[in-house]
Amino acid sequence: MKKLFSFLFLLLFFTSCDDGDVVITSFEFDDVDLQICKGAKSNEFVFFKISKTINEAISYSFISETFSETIVTPTPISIKLSEGSNTLIYRNFNVPITADYFCSNIPSSEITIVEELNGVTGTSEILTEIITEDDDDGIPAEQEDLNGNGNLEDDDTDGDGIPNYKDQDDDNDNILTSVELPNDIPDNDDPRDTDKDGIPDYLEQDDDNDGILTRNEDADKNGNPRDDRDPDSGKLFYLDSESTNTAVTVEPSLDNTIKTTFRTTLSINGLVFDGNNQNFEDKNFSFGFRDVTIPKTTKKE
Known part of the structure; x- marks a missing residue:
């Protein structure tokens, strides 16, 4: 069974001699990061992998109006290989190359293609999904499962409709959870519990238990x-x-930022190359995946 993220090509070609010898060459990209850049055409993208050890690379360029590394695809985007717009190319070069070869409009004149193979038949499948979401509030997402049922989506301490693992302010008191965690007790990492009622401040809307909600102890209402x-x-x-302060009325007003990691997976199925490679065996393989993490900010209601 082939390794994941590897491409095993059996390339058959005749030498200058007439003895019928067959040369078999193996190319592996399993330890290479999948990269991407915008193509020269509108809505064109180029996925590529560059070998770390020898001067070779494989690339897949395609045109799609729906693809984005940060938009989830409910089902894989399926695109057939074709000439010009959706192409899979393996190349061997005379010198090492960098990402600029694919991402620059004009490749260096010092680069020469020694060997090239083009995919003439095949279908790509591109899937983008969310693999992790976290509010980065100092509490790992898996520890914000207060119900203990394994479903993070139904833990919502403050009733704002945002589950705790996506909520930077778990109790809606206008103080970030990350700020409410530290206590002043030496050698103690327990969350701060100002009123000692067994409920940590980051989950309690009245931290000092004086009958006034924490967010309403905001005298300047800022x-x-x-x-x-x-x-x-x-x-x-x-x-x-x-304290003898007078309660004011302040609504939850913090913006909420979630760190979201998107994973795009690319695979090619039913692949056939041009040239003398009719015995190419692995017609279905994975290009691998690429992760992108971005902050997403929304206004808390």
Whole structure:
């Protein structure tokens, strides 16, 4: 069984002699990152892999109005190989190449193609899916399964419709969870619990248990309770149950940012190359996958 992310080509060609000898060459790309760049045409993309050890590369260029590395495809995008627009090419070069060879409009004149094979038949399948989402709030997503049922989507502490593992402010008190985690106890990594009621501050809407919601202990109403202090004690209102501040009304106002990792997987099925390679065996193989992580910011309701 072939390794995943590898291409095993059996390329048969005759030498200058008439003895009928067959040369078999194996090319493997299993340890090579899948890269991508925009093509020269509208809605054109180029996936490619460049060998780290020898001067060879394989590329797949295609045109698609629906493909994006950051948009989920419910079903794989299926594209047939064709001349000009959707092409799979293996090339061997006289010198090492870089990504600029595929991503630059004009390749270096020092690069010469020694050998080239073109896919003449085959169908590509391109699938983009989300593999991880996390609010990066200091708590690993798997630890925000408060119900313990393995379904992160139904843990929503503050009732805002955003599950905790995607919510940077789990209790909607206008203070980021990452800020509410640290405590002042030496050699203790437990989440801070100001009122010692067994509920950590990052999951509690009234951190000091004084009857006033933390987000409403925001005297200047700027959406940040962390800059409002008792003028006499110098303590933050929202962490001091003895403060005599007057409650105000402040709505949850923080933007919420989720780190989302998208994975695009490319495979080629039913592949046939041109030239003397009729015995090419592995007609279905995977180009591999490429992960992209981006922050996505949405306004909390």
